[in-house]
Amino acid sequence: MDVKTQPDRSRDVSQPLDKLGPDETLKANSDYLRGTIKQSLVDDVTAAVTASDAKLMKFFGIYQQDDRDIRDERRRQKLEAAFSFMARVRLPGGVCSPSQWLKLDALGRAYGGDTLRLTTRQTFQLHRIMKHDLRAVIQGLREVLLDTKAACGDDTRGVMCTVNPNLSKLHAEVYALAKRASDHAVHRTGAYGEIWYGAERQETDGPEEPFYGRTYMPRKFKIGFAIPPSNDIDVYSQDLGLIAIARRGKLRGFNVAIGGGLGRTDQAPKTYPRLASVIGYVDADKLFPVIDAVMSVQRDYGDRLDRLHARFKYTIDDKGLDWIKAEIERRLGCALAPAQPYSFTSNGDPLGWTKGEDGREHCTLFIQNGRIVNTPERATMDGLRAIAGIHKGTFRITPNQSLIISDIAPEDRPAIEALMREYGLDEFETRSALRLNSMACVALPTCGLAMAESERYLPDLVTKIEAILDTHGLTDEPITIRMTGCPNGCARPYIAEIGLTGRAPGKYNLYLGGGFHGQRLNKMYLENVGEDAILEALDKTLGHYARDRKPGERFGDFTIRAGYVAEVKEGRFFND
Amino acid sequence: MTKLEFPGSALTTDQWEQIGRLATSLSQEQAIWISGYFAGLSHQARAGTISADVLEQLAPPSRSVPGEAPATRLLTVLFGSETGNSRALAKSLAEEARAKGIQVQLADMADYKTRRLKDEQDLFVIASTHGEGDAPQTAVGFFEFLESRKAPKLPQLRYAVLALGDSTYERYCEAGKRIDRRLEELGAQRLVDRVDCDVDYEDAAAAWMTASVAKLAPAAQKSTSVAASVAGAQSDAPAAPAFDKKHPFQAAVIDNIVLTGRGSSKETRHIELSLADSGLTYQPGDALGVMPRNDPTLVAALLERLGLSADASVTVKQNATTLGEALAGAFEITALTPRFLDHWAEITGTAELQALRGADHAEARAAFQHNHHILDVVSKFPARGIDAAQFVAGLRPLQPRLYSIASSLAAAPEEAHLTVSTVRYALHDLPRTGVASGYLAARAEADATVPVYIQANDHFHLPDDDVPILMVGAGTGVAPYRAFMQEREVRGASGRSWLFFGERNFRSDFLYQVEWQELLKNGVLSRLDLAFSRDAAPKTYVQDRLRRQGRDVYAWLEEGAYLYVCGDAAHMAPDVHAALTDIIVEHGGLDREGASAYLSTLQRDRRYRLDVY
């Protein structure tokens, strides 16, 4: 398509509100996200907020949820659902200080049901917060310079960044940019301070949202920075992925990848996961203009009529990658350079101890499904609080929901190791490689969209799969397995070698053939099946893999070669 | 005013001429006044109570001439009742006296004009005790007057008192005792000794009535037209249904669910009963009487301690039955009564029990009663080889329990819903459950039947549709308000409504939460204020919420709102009363005396209504 000829604009921001979806009107009339949130917060007849305030609060990183385990029971008791709120912290690159950790720990104990949750986008979630405690939580975060802005909602989500501890200098550079990118792209509305900090409303000179305007983005928009050879952030799943290109350990610029996104809906072929397309390279000094250009194209052309079709990936496939690229370059005022060579080796975490080039030490802990809680077996929450109490470096949350105790001076290592031993946080060595490469989304009981268990179920399922691995001698073979409670794909299941997405209680779709370092989508192998069928299929395919794999061949690659599933070359064909 | 034509046989010629003369001499106003007066007189007569104003008019000036005695003696049967027992007894007493040709008036302390007292000649009082030794709610005004300095000397008065009560309460029949004492102080002459009745009052009451009436009978004159017209007493009472306290209806359980959510410190249930084919009807505000059965495990435990067999035969009210059945369905076998204490003291001859007998040990006895059930006494002081008859002789009949009906027939035809809080506590490390609430919790599962009857609660009904109502209730105290709101929703009532509800925890104890939310949304409920005492320090209760809304509460009262208070009698009701007094002082610009006068007036006007237990 030629740049001059305008594409179809019948569904984007150029249309009057009544021609667009209801959420657009809601945003437009919300007075920059204020809505009636303040009133909702003081209504003591219900633990919930109004439906429209619940939507607006997402822009502030807060989700209304209810305890689904007792939803039905309470309905019969003539009680409203057990409403509570989830708050997601804005933590670019997943880096936080010990003092921030201690505050989060305290908030989790005081208001968050004695638990913290590390997410697949490198941040913390607090669950089970009561409405009347929300302000206390958000003001508590403020004390340690944290907020929950734009952690959800139709705006730029948490900005990811490879945690790779070995390349300390490069990481420091890229991380600094990721942080700036987050601050650059986050919304500006004064509503946040007014509602959560009780600030006075300030008259803004000029528009309150210079970039977003009254209707923000058509849908969530995700940015991530990857530092090869690690693709831990799954750069191809980002709306805008930036692949760091360095020379002699010094950052030069980024390859630009656009249009990643995994969410899909069952029985809706028009929805599909899509891996980002690399469209070129820019020098580091062009980073922010590129971010603005890419985001503004989606802001202006994204579908605002149908939210199932509103992500950037669909805008690209509708308008055509070339046209989108040209439009980006037009807004950028220059052409992108050809993409630079790079290569990824894995999207997992290197667990255990490593030494950075600067001699500082780092230890990556396996936190199963990112759940930080004290259990009879292991007092993980207490242990990490103890470590935060003496740690002088930083913590880094990995995109695989795990945790790095980072920047430890060699002389401080013994003390930290002692605490790890005391609280049993070092037991990851003893687990199977499959478990160490497993991820599950939150799902039940808090997630409103869950159709099946995930976080509460995957550990048991993995235990059963480990038996199969033992019989086939694959216990130490790294294989990625990811489960979600619904097709939305929060644990990025569609780029796992073994993917499981919930369809109904106890029923899952089984996907095989994903790329080990996130370079390829997987393909559905079994639809809507229970545990027995899943284990049987894995026994068969893993057994075959153990016998017939080529040297160094990955399980995902093998399942395609062996013909269990066809290779998915492009998201558009995922459902074929 | 012109003379009328002779109307015929209704009047004697003599009367007719008098009226004629009168008519010509009357001004318009006087004529209207007189017609109203006669209408009022005949109405009052039909209603069965002659109110003071009418009486005073009845009494000709000549009557106040000293020394001149009235033509005949008049007996007034005065009752103070809350749950209807005294009222029912008073009615039959009036009948019995009338049958003996005595001139009778039946009067309720609730609307008795105290000015009348000084003119009373014979006064039979039947009064129950409520709260903690208090007068029935509706009689509080009468008691205040009688025990105040305003009460006149009553040398000419002859009286008798029947006191209804419950011997498990520390201040047994206290209200009746107070009246008896006070009338004596005022110089009245006691005709018959007071009789204190326990909850099985029927026989004792009957005996007292016969004795009292006998004292008057000789003096009785020929009955007058007024007395005769009293025949249809209490016309406001609904036609007696086929089923009543003595003949309860077997109501099928439709549903029985726990309303309190997980983690609650309480267990409060919602129980739906079917009244289908019973012909039973009720109004919002009425209560349902439930006849429970005792806990089978308790019956077994008792039998085991007594070394008696369930099959041992006993006679209950002239009917032969087994001991097992009698203990399960005929007698109270939990709480201790002085009667049982005496009984057991005699049987076992134990010094420790003997020491608790007699009026001068009331306190010690009350304390002992409070922390010993029959089971504990029987275990602690075993009686060797006693037989079934001996044991049950010490027991009193099993009593029905009352529950405010939480539904409206308009919304749930042929159903009655209850909101029941299960009484559970431990005594001597043994878990105990309330007889009726425990029975409803454990054995009223769907399709079982529960014996019930309607207990009208005239003083707790809704006002006209356009009158605003303030409803204050803690815990199960909201039950009648659910009925009120259902009724008003169906009727499309225009009056505003404001609920103050209190419980322990928002998350688990917000009884009927979604229903209140819905009623608020569709405007049937205008306002809702909540107090959850255990969610935050300092603890807040309904009375605190009332105070916080003081200005509006006062405004509502000034605009004619009816005020309802339902639930806990021991703490909530008094605390709410205190809060209301403060509110009236602060916003009504009155001093404390003025404020309590304000509230008494509300109470007398039936605009401040309590249903507490």
Ligand code: SRM
């Ligand atoms: C916590 C987290 C999963 C985890 O176990 O870590 C998560 C949890 C939820 N996601 Fe997600 N998503 C999370 C990463 C993802 C990812 C992975 C990623 O971004 O790398 C995806 C796939 C990538 C993508 O966006 O395409 C993802 C795709 C979704 C979708 C589908 C979006 C779509 O385009 O179709 C939804 C549903 C929606 O937005 O309508 C969703 C919605 C949700 C909600 C908020 C459910 C809701 O909307 O009510 C879940 C909250 C559950 C709970 O109780 O906590 N989440 N979600 C992750 C938080 C990331 C963060 O810190 O911001």
Ligand SMILES: Cc1cc2nc3c(=O)[nH]c(=O)nc-3n(C[C@H](O)[C@H](O)[C@H](O)COP(=O)(O)OP(=O)(O)OC[C@H]3O[C@@H](n4cnc5c(N)ncnc54)[C@H](O)[C@@H]3O)c2cc1C
């Ligand atoms: C007009 C009216 C309306 C009512 N409405 C309702 C209603 O809507 N909902 C409702 O739930 N109730 C209501 N009640 C109360 C109800 O009638 C019963 O009194 C209540 O259910 C308890 O009866 P029970 O047989 O379960 O307990 P019982 O067997 O009668 O036992 C209650 C007795 O147990 C003893 N006891 C309790 N706790 C302890 C303790 N910790 N230690 C020692 N002894 C203890 C006390 O003597 C107490 O009086 C109402 C009462 C009235 C008069």
Ligand SMILES: Cc1cc2nc3c(=O)[nH]c(=O)nc-3n(C[C@H](O)[C@H](O)[C@H](O)COP(=O)(O)O)c2cc1C
């Ligand atoms: C809430 C409540 C409190 C009571 N308090 C006492 C009391 O303190 N002393 C007593 O002797 N009887 C007490 N009783 C028992 C009643 O006096 C007894 O049930 C009586 O039969 C009720 O008569 P009525 O229906 O005319 O009100 C109480 C009853 C109730 C329901």
Ligand code: SF4
């Ligand atoms: S994948 Fe589905 S179930 Fe799991 S967290 Fe995301 S939305 Fe919830």
